[in-house]
Amino acid sequence: MIKNGKNKKVLKSKIFIIIVCLIVILSLVFGFTIKISNLIEKENICNAGLSIAGVESNSAPKNIVLMIGDGMGKNHIETAKKYYELDSLYMENLAKYEGTISTFSRDNWTTDSAAAATAYSTGIKVNNESVARYNGENIQNMCEYAIGENKKTGIITTTTIYDATPACFSGHADNRYDIEDILNSQLNNNINLFISGQKDNDIVTQEKIEKAKYKYADTYTELLEYSSSIESNIFADFQSISWDEKNANDKTPTLSSVSETALSYLNEISEDDGFFLMIEGADIDTYSHLNNFHSMVQELYGFDQAVKTVVQWAEDRGDTMVIVTADHETGDLRYDDLETVSLNDNLFHSENHTSQDVRVFFYGVVPYSVEHWNRLGQHLDNTQLSRVIRENIYNYKYR
Numbered sequence: 162m163i164k165n166g167k168n169k170k171v172l173k174s175k176i177f178i179i180i181v182c183l184i185v186i187l188s189l190v191f192g193f194t195i196k197i198s199n200l201i202e203k204e205n206i207c208n209a210g211l212s213i214a215g216v217e218s219n220s221a222p223k224n225i226v227l228m229i230g231d232g233m234g235k236n237h238i239e240t241a242k243k244y245y246e247l248d249s250l251y252m253e254n255l256a257k258y259e260g261t262i263s264t265f266s267r268d269n270w271t272t273d274s275a276a277a278a279t280a281y282s283t284g285i286k287v288n289n290e291s292v293a294r295y296n297g298e299n300i301q302n303m304c305e306y307a308i309g310e311n312k313k314t315g316i317i318t319t320t321t322i323y324d325a326t327p328a329c330f331s332g333h334a335d336n337r338y339d340i341e342d343i344l345n346s347q348l349n350n351n352i353n354l355f356i357s358g359q360k361d362n363d364i365v366t367q368e369k370i371e372k373a374k375y376k377y378a379d380t381y382t383e384l385l386e387y388s389s390s391i392e393s394n395i396f397a398d399f400q401s402i403s404w405d406e407k408n409a410n411d412k413t414p415t416l417s418s419v420s421e422t423a424l425s426y427l428n429e430i431s432e433d434d435g436f437f438l439m440i441e442g443a444d445i446d447t448y449s450h451l452n453n454f455h456s457m458v459q460e461l462y463g464f465d466q467a468v469k470t471v472v473q474w475a476e477d478r479g480d481t482m483v484i485v486t487a488d489h490e491t492g493d494l495r496y497d498d499l500e501t502v503s504l505n506d507n508l509f510h511s512e513n514h515t516s517q518d519v520r521v522f523f524y525g526v527v528p529y530s531v532e533h534w535n536r537l538g539q540h541l542d543n544t545q546l547s548r549v550i551r552e553n554i555y556n557y558k559y560r
Contacts, residue, residue: 221556222482222526223435224428226471227281227303230464231274231326232446234490234517236508240454241461243496244504251469252485255476256522258531260539262546263518264489267295271516274446275337277488277543278329284547292325292334292343299333304352306551307437310558313427314436315354317419319402319460320443322347322357322365326488330439331355340364348373353394353436354426356384356419358402358443370396381414381422388426395426404444404463416442416467424474435480435557437550440467449492452509457492475525482526482553486546487519521546528553 230237242250253259266276267286276289282303287295293302304314318327323343328334332346344364347355357365360379370377375396376387384397402416403409409418420440427436442464448457468485475481493511496502521541523531530549534541541549 220526220528221553221560222480222528223433223557224431224438224475224478224481225435225550225553226424226438226440226475226481226483227550228440228442228464228468228471228483228485229278229281229326230442230445230461230485230487232449232489232491232514233442233461233464233487233519234492234494234515235520236494236496237445237449237457237461237487237490238520239498240494240496240504240508241458241465243498243502244458245462250465251472252465252522255469255472255524256485257525257527258523258534258539260521260534260541261518262486262521263540263542265516271514272489273337273514274325274488275329278326280543281488281547282330284544284551286544290337292328292332292337292339293330294333294335297335302330302333303437303439303547303550304331304350307554308351310554311434312436312554313353313431313434315356315423315427315438316347316352317354317356317416317423317439318441318443319358319416320441320447321359321361322355322396322398323361324443326441326443327355327357327439344369348375351394353430354388354397354423354438355395356397356399356402356423358399358416360398360400365398370398380411381418382411384414384419384422388422388429391430404459404466416440416463417470420467421470421474424471437554440471442467445487446491449494449509450512452492452506452512454504454506454508458504472524480526482528483524484521484546484550485524486521488543490515490517490519528556 264272264277266272266289268288273289275292276287279287279293283293283300285300293300307314316327316331323340325337328343331352332343334342367377375394378384378387378397387395400412403413406415409415444460445457472483475483491514492509493515494508495510
């Protein structure tokens with residue numbers, strides 16, 4: 162009996178040790194899930210030919226335009242088509258290639274705009290709310306990289322210039338709400354053109370902008386005047402940017418019109434080196450957070466009109482690549498394309514972001530790497546899109 166009792170104790174001890182070991186192993190696996198995902202994505206990008214060595218340099222575009230519909234999920238696009246009774250949006254029917262993008266951040270399966278934009282801008286996953294910075298160190302953002310390769314640069318947004326998405330392409334900060342740090346870093350980066358669609362006179366003052374050697378404009382007439390010369394960099398700060406030409410005026414131009422002006426200006430000053438331009442339709446996200454379907458779909462329509470303007474400009478030239486995507490989905494918008502479905506605020510099921518994949522479209526001069534990726538499965542991580550852009554900036558310079 163004593164012997165059997167000892168055997169039972171030994172058996173229980175062994176079982177306990179096995180359970181503890183299993184818990185430790187599972188904890189390690191869970192804790193490194195995102196890191197493992199990063200390694201998998203890095204492997205995928207190599208397999209897809211999206212590396213500097215794998216891109217044919219003679220196919221690299223001179224100019225690159227990245228357009229981001231903030232919060233624009235797959236169902237946002239589908240409901241916009243339904244609302245306007247369209248078979249497809251311009252972003253769909255003009256595209257040469259399309260696919261999907263995963264959006265998770267370093268510390269969360271559901272990203273915020275800062276981490277998502279940092280991934281697009283730097284090619285590196287960071288924690289939510291970080292602005293092109295990790296562990297207190299700046300990460301080279303896309304405008305800095307482009308400037309280093311002799312390209313001119315521009316940033317357009319329908320919200321404040323220091324908001325998360327434009328900030329991550331042009332500045333740095335520990336947190337997206339450190340707006341003074343963000344603006345100061347943006348103004349010190351020698352970016353050629355800023356266009357903002359939401360005034361903040363307390364932070365973005367004309368005195369501060371002009372002290373940084375920018376021409377300050379708050380009307381479309383002034384923007385056109387300054388962009389007709391190449392004397393200095395330009396900072397246009399509008400009351401708002403309209404989705405609709407009918408409601409546009411000198412203080413509130415459309416996203417299409419300011420995008421066209423930016424293309425002409427950057428093309429003029431860049432000469433043979435080309436440019437990088439980021440254009441954000443920010444209020445798709447704003448109204449999705451508010452679960453305001455009507456306003457959301459109008460903003461998406463205005464963004465699509467800007468896509469049409471930019472892509473047609475690129476197609477006419479034959480030296481520009483345009484990429485259209487989103488940073489994440491907002492609002493958990495659900496839609497099944499039935500005739501009985503009512504297009505209203507009830508399609509939203511959340512006021513926050515989700516972890517859904519988003520769509521991506523390529524237009525104009527599309528390099529070999531994207532063609533190869535398209536044949537291999539049509540999915541990218543958001544960090545990989547950054548590498549596509551950087552590799553083509555690099556390859557154009559050293560073509």
